[in-house]
Amino acid sequence: MDIRGLLLATSEHSGAADAAPLTTLDVAGKSTLQRMVERLQQYGISQVSAVVEDAPSVGPRNFGLPSDVACISATPDRFWRTAENAFNEMAQNGAELVVLVRLGAYAEADFEKFVQFHIDRGGRVTQLASGPQKLEIFCISASRRNDAASLFRTQLAHCRIECPLYQDEGYLNPLAGPRDLRQFAIDILTRQTQTCPAGKETRPGVWIVGDAKVEKGARVLAPAFVGSMARIRAGAVITRCSSVERHAEVDCGTVVENSTVLPFSYVGAGLDLAHSVAGMGRIVNLYRDVDVEIVDPKLIASMPVASGKRLLASATDVLIYLPRLAWQGLFSSAKAPQPDLRETLGQTSPVLGNAAGFETSACDTEASHKFPNMVVARRYGHQ
Amino acid sequence: MDINSRPVVVKRMPERLNSRTAREFLRDVRPFLAADRPQLVFDLSLVAQIDAAGVEMLLRCMSEAHKRDGDVKLASLSDQAAVVLELTRTERLFEIYETSTEAARSFSGFLPNAMRQQLLHNKRSTQPIAA
Numbered sequence: 254m255d256i257r258g259l260l261l262a263t264s265e266h267s268g269a270a271d272a273a274p275l276t277t278l279d280v281a282g283k284s285t286l287q288r289m290v291e292r293l294q295q296y297g298i299s300q301v302s303a304v305v306e307d308a309p310s311v312g313p314r315n316f317g318l319p320s321d322v323a324c325i326s327a328t329p330d331r332f333w334r335t336a337e338n339a340f341n342e343m344a345q346n347g348a349e350l351v352v353l354v355r356l357g358a359y360a361e362a363d364f365e366k367f368v369q370f371h372i373d374r375g376g377r378v379t380q381l382a383s384g385p386q387k388l389e390i391f392c393i394s395a396s397r398r399n400d401a402a403s404l405f406r407t408q409l410a411h412c413r414i415e416c417p418l419y420q421d422e423g424y425l426n427p428l429a430g431p432r433d434l435r436q437f438a439i440d441i442l443t444r445q446t447q448t449c450p451a452g453k454e455t456r457p458g459v460w461i462v463g464d465a466k467v468e469k470g471a472r473v474l475a476p477a478f479v480g481s482m483a484r485i486r487a488g489a490v491i492t493r494c495s496s497v498e499r500h501a502e503v504d505c506g507t508v509v510e511n512s513t514v515l516p517f518s519y520v521g522a523g524l525d526l527a528h529s530v531a532g533m534g535r536i537v538n539l540y541r542d543v544d545v546e547i548v549d550p551k552l553i554a555s556m557p558v559a560s561g562k563r564l565l566a567s568a569t570d571v572l573i574y575l576p577r578l579a580w581q582g583l584f585s586s587a588k589a590p591q592p593d594l595r596e597t598l599g600q601t602s603p604v605l606g607n608a609a610g611f612e613t614s615a616c617d618t619e620a621s622h623k624f625p626n627m628v629v630a631r632r633y634g635h636q
Numbered sequence: 637m638d639i640n641s642r643p644v645v646v647k648r649m650p651e652r653l654n655s656r657t658a659r660e661f662l663r664d665v666r667p668f669l670a671a672d673r674p675q676l677v678f679d680l681s682l683v684a685q686i687d688a689a690g691v692e693m694l695l696r697c698m699s700e701a702h703k704r705d706g707d708v709k710l711a712s713l714s715d716q717a718a719v720v721l722e723l724t725r726t727e728r729l730f731e732i733y734e735t736s737t738e739a740a741r742s743f744s745g746f747l748p749n750a751m752r753q754q755l756l757h758n759k760r761s762t763q764p765i766a767a
Contacts, residue, residue: 525725536719543715548654549687552723602724605692 256368257348257395258293258301261336261355262286262316264329274306275428276356277316279498279516281441281478282451282462285359285428290322292448296364298352302343304336337405344395351401355389355409359437361423361447368392370419378404380416383425387418423447431530431537431544438496438513442476450478450496462499471503480516500556501532506603519554523602644740646677646711653683653690653717662693669697674706677739681712686720695726707731711739 262274276285283291290301305316307326315324327335343351350371352364362381371379371392377400381390389409393401403413424446426437440446442458452462458475461467465479470487473479477491480499485491488506497503501514504522514520515532528540531553537544547553645668650657668674676697683690698708711733713721721727733739 523725524723526723536723538715538719538722541715541719543719545716545719546685547687547720548685549689551688552720601695601726601729602688605688605695605724605726 254350255300255348256298256350256352257343258290258298258352258354259336259340259343260286260289260293260301260303261332261353262303262305263332263355263357264306274356275430275434276359277305278434279317279480280434280437280513281449281460281496282480282499283448284316285356285437287317288359288448289354289356290318292361293352293354293364298364300343300348302339304332304339306332333405333408337402340393340395340401340405341398344398348395351393351395353391353393353401353404353409357428358388359424359426359428360388360390360421361425362388362390362421363423367419367421370417374417376417377414378412378416380412380418382418382420383422384420386425388425391416392419432539435511435513435530435539438478439494439511442478442494442496451480452478483514486522498532502556517556519550519556521552521554521602524552642673642675644675644677644743646679646736646740648679648681649683651682651684653686653693655687655689658690658693662696665697669700669704669706671706672704674701674704674708675743676701676706676708677733677736678708678710679712679736680710680717681714683714683717686717688724691720691724691726695729698729707743709733709739709742711736 262276264274274286278284286303286305290303293301299321302323302325303316303318304325304327305314306329307314308328314326315322318324323339325335325339340351340353350368352368360381360383367379367381367390371394377394377397379392381388381392391404391409393404395401400412400414403411424440426440427433428437437446441448441450442460450460452460452465455461456475459473459477461473461479462481462483464481465483465485467473467479467485468487468489471485471489472491473485474490474492476494478496479485479491480497480501482500483497484502485497486503486505486507489503490508490510491497491503492509493511495509495512495514497509497514498516498518500516501518501520503509503514503520504524506523507520508525508527509520510525510527512526512529512531514526515530518532520526520531526536528538530537530539533555534548534553535544535546536553645665647661647665647668650661653661665676668676678694678697694708694710701708709731712735713732718727721730731739731742733742
């Protein structure tokens with residue numbers, strides 16, 4: 254039987270009108286879109302197409318999807334028309350059933366049982382539900398184009414016929430905002446989901462993608478994830494279900510605790526990033542439930558997405574590296590020793606210029622003098 | 637000993653605290669910081685944007701105040717200011733209060749015990765004796 258998958262990703266939940274959909278953001282190395290494609294393919298639905306809402310100025314992108322997945326970008330005003338055309342094309346090319354998934358929520362449905370239920374009932378459109386909540390996941394008989402059209406034209410709100418519901422009790426995350434995105438990362442890292450983090454589990458609970466760079470003196474404590482080409486500088490600590498996504502950089506001495514650093518983001522030196530989602534020049538603090546724009550690139554900055562610009566930046570770094578070493582060799586008396594982790598954590602951020610290096614009280618306890626690592630152990634665990 | 641004569645200066649911080657506005661703010665508060673045992677409260681309720689230069693200025697004020705045996709306390713932190721102070725590990729260096737009034741009151745609350753006894757004694761001696 255020819256069963257195909259059609260994924261729809263809209264930017265409804267991303268929070269900004271011109272932003273890419275939340276479902277295209279990486280969580281523990283892969284976007285929800287990629288994870289759903291993988292899931293459909295695991296269930297034998299090999300021919301999958303994705304329609305992704307995107308700004309017209311950006312141009313076609315494939316959002317990291319494999320080459321065998323057709324990815325169609327559509328502007329917001331043409332999105333539903335494009336989705337309907339994609340469905341019709343599938344029907345014309347011989348599909349008998351189409352599993353239609355609108356990504357917003359991420360649901361780990363058992364697609365085999367779902368499709369079997371649809372076939373057994375002989376229905377035209379079957380909808381998936383999790384408890385009382387109806388999900389925007391449908392199994393549609395491809396020959397029933399008018400039923401499908403009624404769905405697309407109402408943005409999946411109504412079908413012209415009564416859709417039988419199939420109950421599924423699998424994992425569900427509504428992915429309605431940064432809090433859900435963070436929870437999704439926690440669930441993946443703590444194995445609450447069937448989907449796994451990308452990359453290799455280098456230690457129990459620690460996933461580091463091969464080309465990520467964790468400098469000497471940096472600590473990645475389980476459960477945690479470091480994505481492709483990410484860089485964790487000396488003295489940094491990544492802990493408590495934190496996820497540093499691809500091409501992100503965490504500078505020296507910064508503690509990332511129960512947080513997500515979005516792709517292509519830079520987190521400055523000597524900072525404390527906790528209970529947050531950081532990137533794109535913003536921090537969403539989940540503890541305070543506030544979204545803060547950070548204008549200072551020394552704190553949070555965006556890195557160039559284009560590989561050419563990144564290459565140029567790296568080349569500049571390489572070019573100034575040798576002269577800087579020579580300068581330091583000539584004019585500095587002795588090499589400054591690398592500070593102890595406890596000392597680093599006990600001081601204010603070096604980005605504060607003249608005010609950097611203030612002793613903070615968090616590590617200055619009587620017990621901390623007797624047991625040098627005690628404060629770190631209490632605060633970050635596993636040490 | 638007149639321990640109530642030292643004023644507590646409450647200063648509201650600007651909406652955007654970058655290097656330029658921080659410099660201006662520092663210029664405004666410098667006369668108060670130069671006083672003997674300065675007592676300052678910065679109200680951050682209006683702060684919508686604060687960068688590293690703004691935090692540096694706060695620390696500089698605190699440092700100046702400590703040199704003269706005084707203190708700088710923060711009050712009514714906006715969410716934006718609170719997030720940046722936490723991010724830069726500076727929130728633990730300051731005493732932070734819900735309102736400026738509480739912050740101002742706290743200066744008398746942390747008097748050394750000997751001075752508090754003296755204050756209590758003065759208050760009692762000025763009260764009329766019941767017939």
